Amino acid sequence: MPQETNIMDPINSKPETVQLVKRLIREYLRPYAGLLALAFLFMMIAAAMNASVALLIKPILDGVLNVESEGQMVWTVAGLVIVTFLFRGTTTYAHTVLMNKISQSIVADIQHHLFGKFMDMDLSFFHDNPSGQLISRVINDVNVMRTAVSDAMTGLGKSFLTLLFLIGVMVYQDWQLSIAAFVIMPFAVAFVAWIGRRLRKVSGSIQDEMAGLSDMLSQIFQGIRQVKAYGMEDYEQKRAGKAIDKVCSLNMKSVRIGNLSTPVNEILVGIIMAGIIGYGGTQVSSGEMTGGELGSFLAAFVMAYEPMKRLAQLNNKLQTGLGAAERVFALMDRDITIFDVATPYTLNENKPNIVFNNVEFQYEGTDVKALNKISFIAESGKVLALVGPSGGGKSTVINLIPRFYDTQSGTVEINGHNLKEVSLNSLRRHIALVSQDITIFDDTVSNNIRYSKPDATQEEIEEAARMAYAHDFISNMSDGYDTMLGEDGVRLSGGQKQRISIARAVLRDAPILLLDEATSALDNESEQAVQKALEELQHGRTTIVIAHRLSTVQNADKIVVLDKGEIVEQGSHVELLKANGMYAKMYHAGLN
Numbered sequence: 232m233p234q235e236t237n238i239m240d241p242i243n244s245k246p247e248t249v250q251l252v253k254r255l256i257r258e259y260l261r262p263y264a265g266l267l268a269l270a271f272l273f274m275m276i277a278a279a280m281n282a283s284v285a286l287l288i289k290p291i292l293d294g295v296l297n298v299e300s301e302g303q304m305v306w307t308v309a310g311l312v313i314v315t316f317l318f319r320g321t322t323t324y325a326h327t328v329l330m331n332k333i334s335q336s337i338v339a340d341i342q343h344h345l346f347g348k349f350m351d352m353d354l355s356f357f358h359d360n361p362s363g364q365l366i367s368r369v370i371n372d373v374n375v376m377r378t379a380v381s382d383a384m385t386g387l388g389k390s391f392l393t394l395l396f397l398i399g400v401m402v403y404q405d406w407q408l409s410i411a412a413f414v415i416m417p418f419a420v421a422f423v424a425w426i427g428r429r430l431r432k433v434s435g436s437i438q439d440e441m442a443g444l445s446d447m448l449s450q451i452f453q454g455i456r457q458v459k460a461y462g463m464e465d466y467e468q469k470r471a472g473k474a475i476d477k478v479c480s481l482n483m484k485s486v487r488i489g490n491l492s493t494p495v496n497e498i499l500v501g502i503i504m505a506g507i508i509g510y511g512g513t514q515v516s517s518g519e520m521t522g523g524e525l526g527s528f529l530a531a532f533v534m535a536y537e538p539m540k541r542l543a544q545l546n547n548k549l550q551t552g553l554g555a556a557e558r559v560f561a562l563m564d565r566d567i568t569i570f571d572v573a574t575p576y577t578l579n580e581n582k583p584n585i586v587f588n589n590v591e592f593q594y595e596g597t598d599v600k601a602l603n604k605i606s607f608i609a610e611s612g613k614v615l616a617l618v619g620p621s622g623g624g625k626s627t628v629i630n631l632i633p634r635f636y637d638t639q640s641g642t643v644e645i646n647g648h649n650l651k652e653v654s655l656n657s658l659r660r661h662i663a664l665v666s667q668d669i670t671i672f673d674d675t676v677s678n679n680i681r682y683s684k685p686d687a688t689q690e691e692i693e694e695a696a697r698m699a700y701a702h703d704f705i706s707n708m709s710d711g712y713d714t715m716l717g718e719d720g721v722r723l724s725g726g727q728k729q730r731i732s733i734a735r736a737v738l739r740d741a742p743i744l745l746l747d748e749a750t751s752a753l754d755n756e757s758e759q760a761v762q763k764a765l766e767e768l769q770h771g772r773t774t775i776v777i778a779h780r781l782s783t784v785q786n787a788d789k790i791v792v793l794d795k796g797e798i799v800e801q802g803s804h805v806e807l808l809k810a811n812g813m814y815a816k817m818y819h820a821g822l823n
């Protein structure tokens with residue numbers, strides 16, 4: 232098969248193209264080899280039926296229409312015509328359905344793989360690649376690949392065979408005339424090749440622009456509140472409009488280039504046909520050829536035009552498909568930076584001590600360290616509070632514990648086990664996280680809470696909601712626990728979202744509790760309620776809590792003050808007040 236593909240793709244014998252095609256065949260086409268063989272069989276029959284239509288022209292002209300022939304011939308030929316078309320129709324249907332079965336399945340396989348890969352990627356990958364672009368890769372590029380695979384296979388199978396059989400008919404009727412008719416072929420092939428090369432480039436830009444457009448749209452829809460509040464509708468309309476027009480004009484460019492082959496081929500075919508008629512006509516009148524033979528030859532030539540055109544465009548499709556495959560594989564081949572070591576330690580601790588040892592961390596693409604030589608101990612069963620100015624590195628410390636990022640130097644350890652040597656799965660099972668940005672899925676309240684423990688019973692969910700002081704407002708909603716919450720929880724207030732996410736943490740029942748600004752969006756009354764819930768939740772767990780209001784951290788066993796990525800001081804509330812440093816200043820400034 233790879234050789235065949237090269238024949239059809241004479242232009243791009245570039246090694247990476249060959250690699251790409253080989254990879255597509257090896258990873259995605261091979262599982263369907265059996266189905267493909269069956270499809271090819273049907274294509275072969277359909278192609279042969281096409282050729283026999285041309286063959287039948289001779290008996291029709293020379294036999295049926297010849298007054299000297301016997302009536303018997305009429306019915307034989309008519310019968311043959313019915314059989315031919317019957318076979319042609321059914322086999323065409325069969326190979327079309329089969330080819331679609333194959334190409335649709337390949338699309339699904341690629342989408343499964345791609346999505347699986349995305350799920351394994353670490354957070355920094357999603358910071359580099361906006362969600363709209365990833366969606367576009369999974370939907371648009373993969374779809375372009377599907378068309379290419381389907382057209383390439385059908386082209387190779389049906390068009391190529393049909394052409395071959397029809398050339399057979401022509402050679403059978405008059406071999407000299409056939410050679411004359413096809414000397415022109417190499418020129419046409421060279422032209423088509425040139426078009427294909429240009430088209431691949433344009434198609435790459437189209438897919439990139441589409442990815443940019445879908446990313447822009449998803450950002451605008453997500454930020455629709457801001458758009459409206461600041462009256463930016465016109466601005467966004469212009470911005471999106473520009474991208475839409477760009478995609479449109481690139482598509483037109485690709486249509487103009489891609490269809491250049493049509494006028495050139497039409498002219499060529501016209502010239503050749505005129506030649507055949509001229510030369511063949513003299514042959515018939517001199518008796519060297521029957522009218523039926525010339526008719527059959529002409530029919531075969533005219534019928535060969537369609538598969539030839541398809542083969543010419545096949546290269547275009549192939550080039551755009553390969554471009555898409557390149558982009559999809561580039562994503563699939565991205566290195567995962569956070570993964571399990573070869574034989575990871577399975578963490579199983581009831582009383583985890585978390586130790587930061589000279590930890591340094593810098594986000595990719597920034598030139599300052601977000602954390603610089605951070606050392607502290609969060610003792611098991613106790614509460615450690617992180618405080619300090621905005622941007623000090625508090626959330627970053629918390630991000631290192633579930634290994635959303637890995638330290639660049641220094642270690643984070645749980646009961647002496649370096650997190651880099653612990654299996655991600657077992658590590659994350661130990662953690663319940665209430666983060667700064669709460670995600671609510673467009674699903675029922677129950678399912679949103681259940682997210683942290685998929686096998687939780689309804690009783691457990693309601694118990695968790697009660698603990699998080701969420702049960703009352705949930706019960707008041709139209710469908711109670713079955714209420715759909717809308718995209719990003721549009722139907723909830725900020726404080727309600729937080730209580731849902733606290734209920735998730737309660738349900739998780741993990742020995743490590745990470746709270747990032749857990750109470751920032753609450754009014755006084757619900758803050759007190761939630762604070763109580765959190766205190767109950769913290770009981771017996773190793774807790775690291777970030778809070779801007781110092782009143783909420785006074786009872787912490789230890790307070791760590793972070794500023795510009797460094798620990799300025801640490802100790803209990805009383806100790807820090809006595810030390811009269813940054814904490815005392817913040818406290819007295821009334822930030823409590």
Ligand SMILES: Nc1ncnc2c1ncn2[C@@H]1O[C@H](COP(=O)(O)OP(=O)(O)OP(=O)(O)O)[C@@H](O)[C@H]1O
Pocket residue numbers: 358594595597601620621622623624625626627628
């Ligand atoms: N994904 C990221 N990529 C690059 N830089 C980041 C990223 N996240 C945070 N930073 C930077 O790292 C530094 C520490 O940020 P961090 O979120 O830890 O601060 P914080 O103490 O939690 O602040 P706040 O109190 O406002 O939540 C900041 O300078 C911030 O700009």
Ligand SMILES: [Mg+2]
Pocket residue numbers: 625626627667747
């Ligand atoms: Mg933060």
